[in-house]
Amino acid sequence: MPARSRCVRFGIVLLVVALAAAGTAVASGPATVDRPATVDHANESLPTVTSQITVDVAADGDARWTERLTVHFDNQTTSADFSEIASEFEGEESRLLPIERYRNASDGVAAAAGREMEITDTERRTEMTADNGTLILSFTWTNFGERQGSDLSVRDVFAGDTGRWFPGLESFQTLTIRGPDDHEIISASQGFQNQTLRWSGPVTFGPNSPYVVYSRSTNPPPDTATTDAPTTPGTSGTGGDGGLVVGVLIALLLGAIAVVAYGASQRDGDLLPSPSDDPVETEEAVETDEASGVDEAAAGGTGAAATAEAEATDDDDVDEALLSDEERVERLLEDNGGRMKQANIVSETGWSNAKVSQLLSSMAEEGRIEKLRIGRENLISFPDEDIVDDEE
Numbered sequence: 001m002p003a004r005s006r007c008v009r010f011g012i013v014l015l016v017v018a019l020a021a022a023g024t025a026v027a028s029g030p031a032t033v034d035r036p037a038t039v040d041h042a043n044e045s046l047p048t049v050t051s052q053i054t055v056d057v058a059a060d061g062d063a064r065w066t067e068r069l070t071v072h073f074d075n076q077t078t079s080a081d082f083s084e085i086a087s088e089f090e091g092e093e094s095r096l097l098p099i100e101r102y103r104n105a106s107d108g109v110a111a112a113a114g115r116e117m118e119i120t121d122t123e124r125r126t127e128m129t130a131d132n133g134t135l136i137l138s139f140t141w142t143n144f145g146e147r148q149g150s151d152l153s154v155r156d157v158f159a160g161d162t163g164r165w166f167p168g169l170e171s172f173q174t175l176t177i178r179g180p181d182d183h184e185i186i187s188a189s190q191g192f193q194n195q196t197l198r199w200s201g202p203v204t205f206g207p208n209s210p211y212v213v214y215s216r217s218t219n220p221p222p223d224t225a226t227t228d229a230p231t232t233p234g235t236s237g238t239g240g241d242g243g244l245v246v247g248v249l250i251a252l253l254l255g256a257i258a259v260v261a262y263g264a265s266q267r268d269g270d271l272l273p274s275p276s277d278d279p280v281e282t283e284e285a286v287e288t289d290e291a292s293g294v295d296e297a298a299a300g301g302t303g304a305a306a307t308a309e310a311e312a313t314d315d316d317d318v319d320e321a322l323l324s325d326e327e328r329v330e331r332l333l334e335d336n337g338g339r340m341k342q343a344n345i346v347s348e349t350g351w352s353n354a355k356v357s358q359l360l361s362s363m364a365e366e367g368r369i370e371k372l373r374i375g376r377e378n379l380i381s382f383p384d385e386d387i388v389d390d391e392e
Contacts, residue, residue, distance in 0.1 A: 047071050047072055047073065047074050048071075048072040048074075049069065049070065049071050049072070049172055050069075050070045050072075050172050050173075050174075051067065051068070051069050051070075051170070051172055051173040051174070052067070052068045052070070052173075052174050052176070053065070053066070053067050053068075053173065053174065053175045053176070054066045054067075054068075054175075054176045054178070055144070055175070055176065055177045055178070056178050057144060057145050057152070057154055057177065057178065057179050057180060057214070058180055059152065059180040059182065059183065060147065061142075061143050061144060061145040061146060061147050061152060062140055062141065062142050062143065062144060062145075063140070063141045063144035063145065063154075064138060064139075064140055064141075065102070065138065065139055065140075065141050065144075066136065066137070066138040067097060067136070067137045067138070068134050068135070068136050069096075069097060069134065069135045069136075069137075070132050070133070070134040070135075071132060071133050071134075072131060072132045073130075073131055073132055073133070079128060079130070079133065082126075082128060082133035083128070085133075085135075086126040086128070086133065086135070089124060089126060089135050090124045090125070090126065091124075094124070096135060097124075097135060097137040099119065099122050099137065099139065102119050102139065102141070103119050104165075105165040105166070106118065106119050106141060108165060109156065109157050109159070109165070110143075112156065112159065113146070113156045113157070115143050115146065116142070116143060117141065117142055117143045117144070118141075118142045118143075119139050119140070119141055119142075120139065120140045120142065121139055121140040122137075122138075122139040123136075123137075123138045123139065124136070124137055141157075144157050145157070145214075150215050150216045151186070151213055151214065151215050152179070152180070152183060152213070152214040152215070153211075153212075153213045153214075154177065154210075154211060154212050154213075154214075155208075155211040155212075155213070158205065158210060158211075159207075164205070166205070167204060167205060168201070168202070168203045168204040168205050169199055169200070169201030169202060169203045170201045170202060171201050171202045172201065173200075173201040174198065174199065174200050174201065175198070175199045175203075175210070176196060176197070176198045176199075177196070177197045177198075177210065177212060178195070178196050179195055179212070179214040180214065182216060182217050183195070183214035183215060183216055183217060184214065184215060184217055185197075185212055185213070185214055186213050186214065186215045186352075186355065187211075187212070187213040187354070188211065188212040188213070189208060189209040189210050189211045189212070190209070190210070191358070191361075192212075192358075193362070195214075197210065197212055325351075325359050326359065326362075326363055326368060328349060329345060329349075329359065329360070329363065329369070329380075330368070330369075330382075332345060332348055332349070333369070333380065333381065333382060338381055338382050338385040339379060339380060339381035339382070339385055340379075340380050340381075341377050341378065341379060341380070342356060342357070342360065342371075342377065342378035342379075342380055343377065345360075345380060360378075360380060367383060368383075369381065369382060369383065370382070370383050370385070
């Protein structure tokens, strides 16, 4: 196939895929954009195309929307073809991933939500390797989320005044939503990992999906000048699974390492189980003495065991604000013989049923606890705990 013909064919393919990636965006007014006609793959060899949409929501409600359209080169689609398309894409009025569809969508959402919105800071760029080329469109969508006190809601932005402008995802698309670093998810339309929600197509969204509500973290570090590790799980705001791009995966791994390191440092102190109760209490008493500067060790004598127990209790009170959610659950299990009912964890922590359920599921996936269904109750225990029939 001549080089010029390949380039024209490649441009048409990209245009069709870009329109599909738009999610049938709605223009201002009642008219909608129909999905493009299906391409007959049996009659023409087309390059593999993937589309990744990432939305990073800031604490003020603005969001950075990034859409990556990647074409994997084959025998008929080369880097030279992509270079010509890349030049056309970087133009302001490009037909590939047109920004106008998002401006129309934001106008419709603003009218329905009753708050001002704007598409700003538009950026177009391309990336190319020996195996693939990527078109990248990114922009800031102001007031994407709605701030209400300490809560930040992303709920109404995927619908407009004339209906849903973002009805779902095609089979080659993914959508990732990440929240602010100092926030945690308190409600969402689906499960999440490391404060990140991710959908892989094909997906058709319902009337209340996708949505997520964040709240400012309630467990800030006691001393921001010396504390590097996050105090709540996943507050880095990055993450996802193996289907994300390499940059997002690296951010997830770094965040996970920080959380694990922080948890290990806590458990290495006063949370590790010991074969003898007395040595644990004595070690906790010594650590409390060193941290507070009180020289209780000088007291000595026959009252040492009672002093150690009292100081261990004081240490529990002090460390409560420093613990992550997972460590609070682990401490509750330790205090209750290594196992508890899920309902009792809810009452002890004061957290909602949904939060406890999501937290325990995450801990079970990490191998930190085990969940056993007994009748209508969930029995939570450490992995090495022998679980027998329990009437409690």
